[in-house]
């Protein structure tokens with residue numbers, strides 16, 4: 001590829017140089033008209049889309065033949081727009097500030113493939129991040145983009161543009177075109193089945209501090225669980241009983257699908273119900289978040305919806321209300337806790353019946369997805385229906 005570019009560039013310079021030479025050497029004193037010169041040499045054929053350089057006119061000779069057009073031109077993507085507008089848009093995206101990437105998860109080997117530039121590059125090259133990264137940084141152009149492979153009209157020079165096998169244990173491979181780049185990172189990571197227990201289990205946990213109040217009244221302990229309060233030192237010991245046949249266990253306060261399960265839901269997988277593969281709703285991440293002009297702020301602008309329908313804000317607000325109501329119902333059974341600090345729900349340790357656990361799982365999925373159904377309206381509605389039915393809403 002490098003060689004090809006070099007050759008293009010060499011050809012362009014050679015042409016320019018020849019042009020200069022002919023023009024400067026033509027400037028002698030005016031003499032009698034000479035005989036007609038020979039026709040100029042044909043232009044060089046365009047390689048992958050660069051117009052051939054026109055033949056240089058001989059004195060009164062005819063023009064050289066134009067080079068053959070390629071099917072695209074480099075400047076469609078490599079103009080001033082890319083340099084200025086795209087860079088300014090990208091500066092507004094969280095990807096380029098990387099608040100979480102740099103400060104929190106970007107350096108850890110198990111997180112870095114999605115949380116830092118360095119981690120994503122290492123993952124792209126080797127398929128893993130072998131060890132912690134000492135100096136992680138935020139996204140750059142060259143996080144997502146690399147070098148061209150075909151130079152055709154859809155070759156956006158992606159680093160990881162191939163179809164994505166989801167890492168949620170579903171075995172599903174998403175064939176998402178340009179969306180593949182997003183789905184490498186925007187996926188759930190965990191699957192529902194990994195929270196089932198193979199044999200009956202009990203888990204004993206001690207809670208203190210702010211957790212004392214929360215777990216002193218917990219009811220989500222399974223049929224033979226127990227709550228033992230030691231008020232003198234503000235400690236509560238909870239035994240969670242998890243019978244394999246009927247229950248599942250919320251095993252941490254960040255259990256469930258990882259933040260950013262958008263790729264899974266778009267593909268119609270991940271919830272406790274089977275969905276439709278590849279939602280037919282719009283072209284995907286890129287069409288809603290980048291629009292026709294490759295907007296690199298990645299904001300899902302309304303102007304990207306109107307080609308198909310008017311604003312769906314009322315429908316999405318209604319979905320937001322239903323998600324909130326499911327969260328409140330889960331709070332009453334001690335499966336989640338609402339934090340005034342960040343204004344959202346967080347998982348609690350709990351032993352739940354399978355139907356309740358499914359409701360909790362589907363709830364965390366649609367909550368973390370943050371699209372209020374836009375990512376896959378029919379599938380997301382089914383997941384909310386399941387939760388409402390299981391919780392008696």
Ligand code: HEC
Pocket residue numbers: 005047048049050072073074075076077078082141145146147148151152153154155156157
């Ligand atoms: C469909 C859009 C598109 C077209 C058409 C296109 N490019 Fe690119 N090209 C990109 C993107 C996106 C990148 C990566 C981001 C960047 O460097 O701007 C890139 C990167 C490159 C790079 C690597 C830059 C670097 O710093 O590593 C070269 C060289 C390049 N393109 C040359 C060309 C040439 C020559 C043509 C025409 C034959 C061409 N491109 C046509 C989109 C395009």
Ligand code: HEC
Pocket residue numbers: 100104105108110111112113114115184185186187189258259260261368369370
């Ligand atoms: C497969 C990719 C992937 C991996 C691996 C991954 N994350 Fe994430 N994570 C994401 C994405 C994508 C987001 C952004 C989601 C969004 O904005 O909706 C995110 C968001 C987060 C957030 C922010 C939540 C918020 O919005 O406040 C935290 C915290 C986080 N991840 C922690 C971690 C930690 C810790 C690890 C490693 C143990 C990890 N992540 C591994 C993809 C990943």
Ligand code: HEC
Pocket residue numbers: 076077078082083086087090095139140141142143144145156178179181286290293294296
């Ligand atoms: C988070 C991933 C990501 C990052 C970071 C990123 N891009 Fe892109 N870029 C994309 C995707 C996806 C497309 C293809 C959009 C499409 O299919 O229409 C694209 C398309 C482009 C194009 C083609 C535009 C066109 O006219 O079709 C250019 C040029 C480009 N990017 C340059 C850049 C530059 C310059 C930067 C840094 C300032 C950058 N990109 C950062 C994902 C990214």
Ligand code: HEC
Pocket residue numbers: 092093094095097098099100101102113114115116120143144181182183184185186285286289297298299300
């Ligand atoms: C290398 C992994 C990675 C890739 C590739 C990636 N994202 Fe992200 N994205 C993240 C993480 C992590 C966050 C949270 C960033 C933070 O807050 O630090 C995020 C945040 C976001 C946000 C939050 C709002 C904002 O201001 O940006 C949107 C929207 C988003 N991504 C959409 C996309 C789309 C669309 C694509 C594909 C064109 C994409 N992402 C590609 C990992 C990725």
Ligand code: HEC
Pocket residue numbers: 179182183186260262263264266281282283284285286288289300316369370371372374375
């Ligand atoms: C049909 C259009 C559409 C498609 C397709 C789509 N999105 Fe979205 N996305 C939205 C809308 C609209 C929102 C914001 C909803 C709101 O704010 O109420 C959103 C929200 C998000 C957010 C949360 C942003 C934030 O700041 O809260 C992320 C991250 C995201 N989408 C990533 C993706 C990824 C990755 C894909 C592809 C797998 C994708 N989206 C596909 C329309 C879409």
Ligand code: HEC
Pocket residue numbers: 281282283287288300301302304305306307308309312315316372373374377
């Ligand atoms: C390629 C066409 C297309 C694009 C683009 C598109 N949609 Fe849709 N969308 C549809 C169709 C078709 C339906 C189902 C029929 C209907 O409800 O209008 C739908 C339905 C929806 C629904 C479900 C409405 C309900 O009744 O509950 C929401 C929400 C939605 N779209 C949001 C969005 C948002 C937000 C965007 C832009 C960011 C967007 N759509 C872009 C085609 C599209």
